[in-house]
Amino acid sequence: MSSIQKVGREIYLMERLAQGTSALHCLHPRAKIVVTFCYLVAVVSFPRTEVLGLVSFFLYPAILIPVSETPWKPLFRRLLPALPFVALGGISNLLFDRTTLFFLWGVPVTSGMQACLSIIEKAGLSVMAVLLLAATTPLGELSREAKGMKFPGVLVDLVVLTCRYLGLLWEEGVTMYTAYLLRAPGEKGIRMRDAGPFLGNLLLRSISRAERVYRAMVCRGFAGEFGYCNSTPLKPGDLLFISAVPGVFTFFRLVNFPLLLGGIFV
Amino acid sequence: MHMADALLSPAVGVSMCAVSAGAVVYAAAKIKKEELDEKKIPVMGVMGAFVFAAQMINFTIPATGSSGHIGGGILLAAVLGGGPAFLTITAVLIIQCLLFADGGLLALGCNVFNMGLIPCLLVYPLLFKPLMGRSFGVRRLTAPSILGVVLGLQLGAFAVVVETLASGITALPFATFLAFMQPIHLAIGLVEGIVTAAVLHFVFAVRPELLESAAAGTKIPAVPMKKVLLILGVLTLVTAGGLSLYASGYPDGLEWSVEAVTGSSELEARGVIHSAAAFLQKTTALLPDYDFPQEVGRSAVPGTSAAGLVGGALTFGVAISCGLVISAMKKKAKNKAA
Numbered sequence: 228m229s230s231i232q233k234v235g236r237e238i239y240l241m242e243r244l245a246q247g248t249s250a251l252h253c254l255h256p257r258a259k260i261v262v263t264f265c266y267l268v269a270v271v272s273f274p275r276t277e278v279l280g281l282v283s284f285f286l287y288p289a290i291l292i293p294v295s296e297t298p299w300k301p302l303f304r305r306l307l308p309a310l311p312f313v314a315l316g317g318i319s320n321l322l323f324d325r326t327t328l329f330f331l332w333g334v335p336v337t338s339g340m341q342a343c344l345s346i347i348e349k350a351g352l353s354v355m356a357v358l359l360l361a362a363t364t365p366l367g368e369l370s371r372e373a374k375g376m377k378f379p380g381v382l383v384d385l386v387v388l389t390c391r392y393l394g395l396l397w398e399e400g401v402t403m404y405t406a407y408l409l410r411a412p413g414e415k416g417i418r419m420r421d422a423g424p425f426l427g428n429l430l431l432r433s434i435s436r437a438e439r440v441y442r443a444m445v446c447r448g449f450a451g452e453f454g455y456c457n458s459t460p461l462k463p464g465d466l467l468f469i470s471a472v473p474g475v476f477t478f479f480r481l482v483n484f485p486l487l488l489g490g491i492f493v
Numbered sequence: 494m495h496m497a498d499a500l501l502s503p504a505v506g507v508s509m510c511a512v513s514a515g516a517v518v519y520a521a522a523k524i525k526k527e528e529l530d531e532k533k534i535p536v537m538g539v540m541g542a543f544v545f546a547a548q549m550i551n552f553t554i555p556a557t558g559s560s561g562h563i564g565g566g567i568l569l570a571a572v573l574g575g576g577p578a579f580l581t582i583t584a585v586l587i588i589q590c591l592l593f594a595d596g597g598l599l600a601l602g603c604n605v606f607n608m609g610l611i612p613c614l615l616v617y618p619l620l621f622k623p624l625m626g627r628s629f630g631v632r633r634l635t636a637p638s639i640l641g642v643v644l645g646l647q648l649g650a651f652a653v654v655v656e657t658l659a660s661g662i663t664a665l666p667f668a669t670f671l672a673f674m675q676p677i678h679l680a681i682g683l684v685e686g687i688v689t690a691a692v693l694h695f696v697f698a699v700r701p702e703l704l705e706s707a708a709a710g711t712k713i714p715a716v717p718m719k720k721v722l723l724i725l726g727v728l729t730l731v732t733a734g735g736l737s738l739y740a741s742g743y744p745d746g747l748e749w750s751v752e753a754v755t756g757s758s759e760l761e762a763r764g765v766i767h768s769a770a771a772f773l774q775k776t777t778a779l780l781p782d783y784d785f786p787q788e789v790g791r792s793a794v795p796g797t798s799a800a801g802l803v804g805g806a807l808t809f810g811v812a813i814s815c816g817l818v819i820s821a822m823k824k825k826a827k828n829k830a831a
Binding site for chain 2: 238240241242263264267268270271272275278279282283285286289290292293294296305306308309312313316317319320322323324339342346347348349350353354356357358360361366369379380381382384385386387388389390391392393395396397399400404414415416417418419420421422423424425426427428429430431433434436437438440441444484485488489492493
């Protein structure tokens with residue numbers, strides 16, 4: 228129960244973080260979307276056994292998280308859902324790819340070990356980049372940009388509405404769940420034979436709620452589509468961010484910076 | 494079943510984004526053309542939120558000690574119709590990706606394809622609706638629900654295997670990966686299918702008109718499957734062609750032909766222009782071959798490894814130090830302002 232309530236509290240965490248006023252928050256959403264996309268492509272384009280080259284890309288979250296004043300803990304907590312499937316891919320490399328590449332202090336380093344590490348690095352970096360985008364850009368601004376970039380209006384409106392109703396229906400679900408557990412003490416969850424009526428009830432309540440919400444929206448002038456203000460033009464700072472940061476990514480992608488740095492000392 | 498960016502190559506990620514974007518644009522355009530009941534948009538939004546809430550509530554599976562939750566694709570399709578359900582699941586996946594880091598941004602196309610397009614635009618119209626027939630009934634809901642969910646999950650899991658292996662990130666052999674994924678998702682699908690059937694029974698008993706209107710397509714007519722299949726077929730061919738050329742470790746048709754003629758799959762290039770072009774290609778290639786570039790074995794450049802280790806540690810240290818210094822500066826500035 229407590230874990231469910233905890234998730235409920237965290238639903239709008241990203242939206243709360245996105246209300247900040249740091250330099251990163253003030254950048255144009257389009258600039259942040261473009262840079263995040265470049266970052267993701269650069270990170271996942273590394274060969275499957277590359278470990279060292281990826282280390283340079285830790286600079287991006289390491290610099291931007293404090294600049295945007297985003298707390299570290301919730302971001303790291305959100306890394307967890309991404310890990311199970313990624314771990315499966317990583318561990319499979321350990322088992323199936325045992326080609327010895329070199330020996331490190333007498334320990335054989337296999338291609339599978341490198342691939343496993345590389346997958347974990349890539350997972351951490353890519354999830355951090357997306358979370359940073361979400362934690363510094365309100366969903367409303369992302370939606371406006373999506374409409375500006377000619378995404379289908381129905382889908383954009385759906386994303387906004389779904390996000391808005393998430394908390395509402397979450398509360399509805401938690402209330403029903405609490406009521407169920409109070410009547411069935413000792414149960415760890417909903418019994419499977421009760422799952423049909425339970426979820427069916429939640430679904431019917433959701434539909435009733437949707438109808439009430441629709442009527443309220445019509446009263447406030449809703450005519451089938453949300454209106455958005457026109458997107459503001461990119462400022463010089465945004466242009467600098469768009470051109471300089473992907474340039475750095477390209478440099479780190481082409482030049483193995485850690486190897487270069489290590490070569491100076493060894 | 495959410496795929497992460499780390500397991501995808503850019504080619505597969507971007508190609509699947511293109512395929513899913515095409516399906517989204519088509520479904521959205523079709524809905525707009527059919528003059529979707531404007532009331533349906535808020536209903537779709539709330540139903541998306543319902544899927545979220547329902548996915549968080551676990552039910553206990555008897556005699557196993559484990560728990561599960563519903564996926565929602567077939568359930569949404571039964572209540573809203575295939576096209577709107579597909580868009581709703583897409584919206585849910587976008588939010589899961591952005592706000593919960595569940596599934597990557599580059600992997601969004603794969604996730605939309607595996608968890609949205611397959612159950613809502615393929616399984617629902619091709620299996621669920623024909624099995625349901627024209628007359629609704631409590632008994633007739635069970636088999637289509639279970640079979641629909643099971644088939645949707647099986648196809649989705651198969652797509653995950655193909656996308657992951659096409660990316661060339663894991664060393665799992667195709668047969669092993671398949672043998673791992675399919676039985677697990679068969680068990681999950683059976684349990685989820687039974688729960689989906691139970692939910693639909695309940696909804697049909699209380700408000701039968703909800704399911705009947707979605708199935709009859711009175712408010713949202715079904716997307717014609719001939720066109721969907723044609724578009725999907727073309728996109729699949731283009732994608733599969735592109736991916737196989739890009740990601741296969743085996744020689745492609747041209748390399749095979751060259752090998753048959755010359756005895757080697759690579760043609761030797763001579764001359765200054767060729768050398769310059771090769772150098773340029775080597776330095777600018779964003780996606781070189783996935784092989785480890787150094788010689789395999791004990792003698793493989795220990796000096797490079799040491800330099801790499803030192804350099805990696807230094808770079809990581811620099812990154813962390815940057816973060817700490819910026820945090821400290823920000824704190825100092827805040828304290829001064831206070």
